[in-house]
Amino acid sequence: MGPNYNIAIMLLSLQFLATSTMSEVVEHHPLVLNYHNGHLLKGRITVNLIWYGSFTPIQRSIIIDFINSLSSSFSTSSLPSVSSWWKTTQKYKLQSSTLVVGKQFLHPTYTLSKNLKVKDLIALASMHNDKSSITVILTAKDVAVEGFCVRRCGTHGSTKFVNGEARSAYIWIGNSETQCPGQCAWPFHQPLYGPQTPPLVAPNGDVGVDGIIINLATLLAGTVTNPFNDGYFQGPATAPLEAVTACSGGFGSGWYPGYPGRVVVDKVTGASFNAHGSNGRKYLLPAMWDPETQACRTLV
Numbered sequence: 001m002g003p004n005y006n007i008a009i010m011l012l013s014l015q016f017l018a019t020s021t022m023s024e025v026v027e028h029h030p031l032v033l034n035y036h037n038g039h040l041l042k043g044r045i046t047v048n049l050i051w052y053g054s055f056t057p058i059q060r061s062i063i064i065d066f067i068n069s070l071s072s073s074f075s076t077s078s079l080p081s082v083s084s085w086w087k088t089t090q091k092y093k094l095q096s097s098t099l100v101v102g103k104q105f106l107h108p109t110y111t112l113s114k115n116l117k118v119k120d121l122i123a124l125a126s127m128h129n130d131k132s133s134i135t136v137i138l139t140a141k142d143v144a145v146e147g148f149c150v151r152r153c154g155t156h157g158s159t160k161f162v163n164g165e166a167r168s169a170y171i172w173i174g175n176s177e178t179q180c181p182g183q184c185a186w187p188f189h190q191p192l193y194g195p196q197t198p199p200l201v202a203p204n205g206d207v208g209v210d211g212i213i214i215n216l217a218t219l220l221a222g223t224v225t226n227p228f229n230d231g232y233f234q235g236p237a238t239a240p241l242e243a244v245t246a247c248s249g250g251f252g253s254g255w256y257p258g259y260p261g262r263v264v265v266d267k268v269t270g271a272s273f274n275a276h277g278s279n280g281r282k283y284l285l286p287a288m289w290d291p292e293t294q295a296c297r298t299l300v
Helices: 008-016 057-070 082-091 118-128 207-225
Strands: 043-052 097-107 133-139 154-160 167-174 288-290 295-297
Touching: 043 057, 043 118, 057 082, 057 097, 057 207, 082 097, 082 207, 082 288, 097 118, 118 133, 118 154, 118 167, 133 207, 154 207, 167 207
Parallel strands: 043 097, 043 133, 133 167
Antiparallel strands: 154 167, 288 295
16 A cells, blocks of 8 residues: 555645735745656546445435536536536646546445544455546544544555555545534634634535545545656655645635635525536535646636
8 A cells, every 4th residue: 555645634734824814915835746757547537436334315426426527528608617627637647537436335334343444444445446446435424534633634545456466546535524624624614723714605515525525626636646656746755745735725716824715605505616517516626736837726
């Protein structure tokens, strides 16, 4: 297994160091994600889902619709789509990377208990991995995972097949609704520390699941552009800044640490979002580093 790729507390450290007012401009240091000449995930990629614990049908549909939206042809003239956000990954020497939902595995009885170690995540991923696939493990809100809320909201890594000749990428993300929404579901919940700006209204009405979407988007982008720790990143390989973690905390124009930026607000529901998805879904997606402009790019 490669090293874990953490998205949580890096995001928090950026958010909570802010002391600026909304009218001030934060000067960012030059940001370059170098390509380390390693493997990238290209072409058609199957995303297998492991639902560990209790997820409602509506929760599962929100996440499945998001994954399907990444490579769909859906578009609207009034606002960018989820797929337009994903197309930025093509600038990372990927040419194209199409994600499709593959197999789904339900573990409603908490097969390995409600307290998981990293080795348990690897075991789950190894049970269901396939070549040319990404295995995504989603743990329910009542499942404790080693390091969850303390050091990370999710990770991505890899497992080896029996012959050791090939590797398969996996992702784990926890539902933070009851354990640490101020850390892993920001900006949909009041942060634990730092500027106490009002939280945004979750576009799908579920703070935990809409938080999962942000983390899933972050880790999917990191997985295809740096699947085995030799792709695109900046900094040490053991704690790299990747496609989205390099831009942590940004969602709309004018963002700075602690302020997510200007996003679209639904006039009826008050929900905040910046991208349309399939089946009428709306999502809030994080900024991604653009190799062409060498800057963090938001959809709005």
